[in-house]
Amino acid sequence: VTRGRILVVEDDVALAALVTEELEVAGYEVQRATTGSEGLGEVALHPFDLVLLDLNLPDGDGLEVAERLRDDGVAVLMMTARGDVESRVAGFDAGATDYVPKPFDVRELLARVHARMRERVGGEVLERGDVAYEVETRTVRAAGGSITLPPREAELLQLLMAHPGRVFSRADIEHRLHQGELPASNTIQVHVSQLRRRLAEIGVRTLVRTVRGRGYTVP
Amino acid sequence: MSRTPPRRGSFNLRTRLSWLALATLLATVAGLVVATDTAFAAFQRRELAGVAEREVERVATMVRSGTPGDRFVQDEATRLQFVSANGEVVLPNTGAAALPGVDAPTVHRTPLPDLEGTWMVAQRPWRTPSGLTAGTIRLAVPMEAALATRTALRRLLILTGLAALAAGFAISYVTLRRALGPLQGLARQARDVDPADPRLVEYGGPADEVGVLADGLARALDGIRAHRDAERERLADVAHELAAPLTVVTHHLRRLDAELASDASDRNRERLRAALAAGDELLVSSQDLLTVLRGDLDERLEWHVVDLADVAAQVVSAYPGVHLNVQEGEATAILDPVRTRQIVRNLVRNAVRAAGRPDGVRVEVASEPDGRRVRVVVADDGPGLTPEEREAMFGRYVTGGGSTGLGLAVVQRLVAAQGGRVDATSEPGEGARFVVSFASAQTAWADDGADDPGDGIDADHADGSGSARTG
Numbered sequence: 001v002t003r004g005r006i007l008v009v010e011d012d013v014a015l016a017a018l019v020t021e022e023l024e025v026a027g028y029e030v031q032r033a034t035t036g037s038e039g040l041g042e043v044a045l046h047p048f049d050l051v052l053l054d055l056n057l058p059d060g061d062g063l064e065v066a067e068r069l070r071d072d073g074v075a076v077l078m079m080t081a082r083g084d085v086e087s088r089v090a091g092f093d094a095g096a097t098d099y100v101p102k103p104f105d106v107r108e109l110l111a112r113v114h115a116r117m118r119e120r121v122g123g124e125v126l127e128r129g130d131v132a133y134e135v136e137t138r139t140v141r142a143a144g145g146s147i148t149l150p151p152r153e154a155e156l157l158q159l160l161m162a163h164p165g166r167v168f169s170r171a172d173i174e175h176r177l178h179q180g181e182l183p184a185s186n187t188i189q190v191h192v193s194q195l196r197r198r199l200a201e202i203g204v205r206t207l208v209r210t211v212r213g214r215g216y217t218v219p
Numbered sequence: 220m221s222r223t224p225p226r227r228g229s230f231n232l233r234t235r236l237s238w239l240a241l242a243t244l245l246a247t248v249a250g251l252v253v254a255t256d257t258a259f260a261a262f263q264r265r266e267l268a269g270v271a272e273r274e275v276e277r278v279a280t281m282v283r284s285g286t287p288g289d290r291f292v293q294d295e296a297t298r299l300q301f302v303s304a305n306g307e308v309v310l311p312n313t314g315a316a317a318l319p320g321v322d323a324p325t326v327h328r329t330p331l332p333d334l335e336g337t338w339m340v341a342q343r344p345w346r347t348p349s350g351l352t353a354g355t356i357r358l359a360v361p362m363e364a365a366l367a368t369r370t371a372l373r374r375l376l377i378l379t380g381l382a383a384l385a386a387g388f389a390i391s392y393v394t395l396r397r398a399l400g401p402l403q404g405l406a407r408q409a410r411d412v413d414p415a416d417p418r419l420v421e422y423g424g425p426a427d428e429v430g431v432l433a434d435g436l437a438r439a440l441d442g443i444r445a446h447r448d449a450e451r452e453r454l455a456d457v458a459h460e461l462a463a464p465l466t467v468v469t470h471h472l473r474r475l476d477a478e479l480a481s482d483a484s485d486r487n488r489e490r491l492r493a494a495l496a497a498g499d500e501l502l503v504s505s506q507d508l509l510t511v512l513r514g515d516l517d518e519r520l521e522w523h524v525v526d527l528a529d530v531a532a533q534v535v536s537a538y539p540g541v542h543l544n545v546q547e548g549e550a551t552a553i554l555d556p557v558r559t560r561q562i563v564r565n566l567v568r569n570a571v572r573a574a575g576r577p578d579g580v581r582v583e584v585a586s587e588p589d590g591r592r593v594r595v596v597v598a599d600d601g602p603g604l605t606p607e608e609r610e611a612m613f614g615r616y617v618t619g620g621g622s623t624g625l626g627l628a629v630v631q632r633l634v635a636a637q638g639g640r641v642d643a644t645s646e647p648g649e650g651a652r653f654v655v656s657f658a659s660a661q662t663a664w665a666d667d668g669a670d671d672p673g674d675g676i677d678a679d680h681a682d683g684s685g686s687a688r689t690g
Contacts, residue, residue, distance in 0.1 A: 014467045022470075101557075103462035103502055106470050108557070167522035167553060211522070211553055212665040219524040219551075219660075 003027040004049035004117045009039035009065070010079065011058050019052065022106050023113065034058075036065040043074055050116055055080040055099075077116055079104070118162035119176075126161040128218055131204055133161055144203025152177070153195040156188075160208060160218040169215035192216055233392075233399050240391035241384070248380035256373050263365045264339070271341035275358035278343070282356065285348030296361045298338065301345055303354040337362045401429045409436060417443050455512040462505040469498035499537070503568070506561065507629045520555040520636065524660055527552065527559070527595050528584045534563045540577030541567060546585040550593040551660040558633045565626040566597040566653050573601030573651060586659055594656035604645035630655070 006023055010016040011034045020030045031046065033039040036057045043051065051069055053076050055062035062078070069076050078099035098116065100109050118126060126133045132141045138154040140147050149157060155177050160168065168176075170188045192208060199207055209217055278291045278299060291299055338359035345354045401424035408419050417440045422433035472495040479488065527550040535543045563582075570580040583596040630653075634641045639657040 012463055015463060018467050018470050102459065103466045103505060105502075106466070165524040167524070210665045211660075211663045214522050214553055214663070217524055 005029045005031070005047065006113070007031045007033060007039060007042055007048045007051045009033045009036065009051060009057065009062075010054040011035065011056075012054070018106065019109065022110060026110055026114075028113070028117075036060055036062060039065060040068060043069060043072065048074060050075045050077060050113065052113070053078050075116060075119075077112060079109075115163045115166075119159055126158065128161055128164055128207065131207055133157060140199065140202065140204070142199075142202045142204045144201075147198055147202050149195070149198065152191055153198065156191050156195055157208070157218075160216060164218055167211050167214045167217040172215065232402075233395050236395050236399075237388065237392045240395075241388045244384050244387040244391075248384050252373070252376045252380050255376055256369070259372060260369060263362075263369060267339040267360050267362060267365060268341065271339045271358055271360045274360070275341040275343050275356060278358060279346070279356050283346045283348060298359040298361075300357040300359075301354060302357060304352070337366065398427070398429070401425075402432070405429060405433050405436070412440065417447075451512045455509055458505045458508045458512065462502060462509075465498060465502050465505065469495060469502060472498055503564065504625075507565065507625050510561070510629050510632065511625060520558065522553050523556050524551055525554040525556050525559055526550065527563075527593055530556070530559050530563050531582050531584050531595055534560060534567050535582055537564075538567055538571055538577050538580070540580075541571065542578065542581045544581065544583045546583065548586045548590070549659075549661075550584050550586045552593050552657040553660055553663045554637050554639075554657060558637065562630050562633050562655060563595055563597070565630050566595075566655070569626050570597050570599035570601070570651070570653075574599040575601065579650075590659055590661050592656050593659045594654055596652065596654050598650060598652040600650040603649065604643060604651045609643070 003026070006028045008016055008019055008023070008030060010019065010032075013034070016032055016034070020032055023030045031042055031048070033042050036059050039051065039053070042048075051074055053062055053066055053069070055066075055078055057065070062080075066076050066078060079102055080099055098112060100112055118124060124135050126135065130143055133139070134141070135158055138149045138151070140149060140157070156173065159173065159176055160166075173188050192210075196208055199205070207218055209219055211217055274297065281291060339362055340357060340359045342355050342357045344352055345356045347353050401422070404424070405419075405422065408422075412419070419433065419437045419440055422430065422437065424430050424433065472491060476488070476491050476495060479491070528545045531543055531545070535541045567580065567582060571577050574580050579600040581596075581598045583598075584594070585596070586593040631641060634655055637657065639655060641656075642654045643651060644654075645651045
């Protein structure tokens with residue numbers, strides 16, 4: 001049983017080999033592609049949980065590939081030169097897609113992949129302190145009992161618990177959870193407040209925190 | 220290349236040009252006054268001489284034609300003398316009396332009136348009706364009135380000249396001021412141009428020579444900026460090209476190090492570790508270089524709850540021997556973990572270099588007693604801050620103080636981008652002490668019933684203004 005399927009689209013063969021090796025050691029099943037079109041072809045043939053995408057590809061702009069993958073609902077983690085995303089793509093929703101700036105430390109890349117996979121793959125239990133969240137059943141267990149969350153709040157909690165300590169702005173969350181459709185401006189706020197109320201019922205009061213001027217986090 | 224800056228308070232262009240204008244005006248006015256006065260005087264003499272000549276001619280004709288009893292001249296002011304051949308004044312005539320119709324006139328021994336000086340004199344031979352030449356007729360027209368007119372004119376000329384001078388000076392001063400004012404503004408702008416971002420503030424003056432100069436300057440700066448940006452971009456590409464294979468090299472070395480644990484000889488392991496350390500160092504430098512080269516772009520920061528003690532421990536683990544002291548109390552802040560690690564790592568690396576050995580470096584993590592700020596202190600017992608380090612920390616731009624300058628410039632930028640503060644102190648012989656501080660996570664929580672972070676739509680962009688600066 002693998003921890004998930006990952007496609008690595010990278011034209012630098014040595015770098016691709018290295019990343020593949022590390023991901024395989026970490027327990028993932030990995031496919032490789034060296035061009036954008038090859039990558040899109042692979043995605044059309046096989047399901048992947050995550051695509052690691054280099055933005056500088058020999059057959060054109062990696063961003064187009066990223067956008068097509070995102071439209072297909074495939075999670076993308078971009079690998080790119082520092083500052084490239086901002087400089088090259090004014091209109092690109094960087095919030096919807098994480099990126100790892102090159103040069104990266106492989107350990108850092110792995111940490112990103114793990115967090116991203118926790119967010120995507122079910123059948124897992126996310127834990128923080130004495131709170132455990134079972135992804136498949138949308139159940140939160142704590143000292144004060146357990147509770148099953150409705151889908152939207154469950155997605156929100158899964159996102160926050162998959163990236164402990166990371167602060168997500170409302171825009172980030174909207175991009176991730178609503179992929180494309182535009183929710184009302186206060187939707188996220190409403191979800192957070194409902195999620196907090198439900199968690200409080202089982203005695204969990206400081207799991208989801210608001211960071212002034214930044215967003216929400218599970219510290 | 221060193222230049223002597225212009226002395227302040229010395230003659231400036233405006234004053235010099237005003238003086239020049241004043242001198243020109245003065246010369247012109249003086250010339251005009253003198254020329255007008257001279258011409259007028261000549262004109263007056265010519266006129267008066269004409270009058271005198273005509274009068275004396277008329278008198279001579281009257282005498283010759285013998286019309287006794289007639290008045291010779293009507294004007295009381297005109298003087299008339301009949302001087303005999305032997306020089307005696309026969310009739311000092313005031314013009315009112317008639318000449319007696321005699322051939323041998325009576326001699327009146329009255330003194331000669333002074334006909335020089337302020338009189339215009341003309342003379343004719345004195346011929347009697349019988350054709351004898353009895354002497355000379357002299358006629359004098361007074362010049363007082365003419366001289367008074369001339370004096371009045373001269374005074375008027377001088378007064379008008381002075382007024383023109385004052386007006387001319389004022390006009391030239393104001394004109395020059397208006398013309399050169401924009402030049403001064405332009406000079407100020409040029410002096411204040413930020414070498415890190417060479418551009419002119421909009422020039423609002425007229426499209427005159429100064430406007431053309433401003434335009435030329437702005438174009439030159441635009442060119443410089445474009446050229447520099449292109450160079451930076453090229454350099455960033457090169458740094459990036461170098462970093463990619465370096466990632467592979469260091470990674471394989473690290474794996475090799477892990478896998479050869481027991482098989483390799485101590486010497487080989489040492490070699491491997493040295494190669495790995497060098498590779499890591501190169502990677503770090505390339506990251507710093509990319510941060511500085513592409514740092515002008517609004518880099519996306521990823522906010523996390525970051526424990527400074529963890530960051531310091533991670534960094535210090537790569538520099539065995541460095542002392543780490545974590546004080547009681549939580550030292551967390553909302554920061555970008557990768558950039559924060561880069562900050563602390565650069566400070567520690569810099570301190571180890573300055574001290575010459577790791578155990579001369581002390582890293583301390585603490586939070587303020589009221590818990591509102593958290594800080595990392597990196598101190599070394601080296602020779603203290605160098606001018607390059609100072610420039611990198613507090614200068615407006617990197618002047619190229621080598622890798623040290625680069626590392627500290629990165630610290631300065633990344634701290635500022637995350638809304639923090641960095642201070643450096645140095646006592647001679649006591650080493651240097653860098654203090655990086657941020658608003659603590661405690662000040663960022665907004666849990667008291669608030670579900671709205673107030674992050675707006677741009678909250679995911681790093682504007683560095685999110686966390687409050689205190690002190």
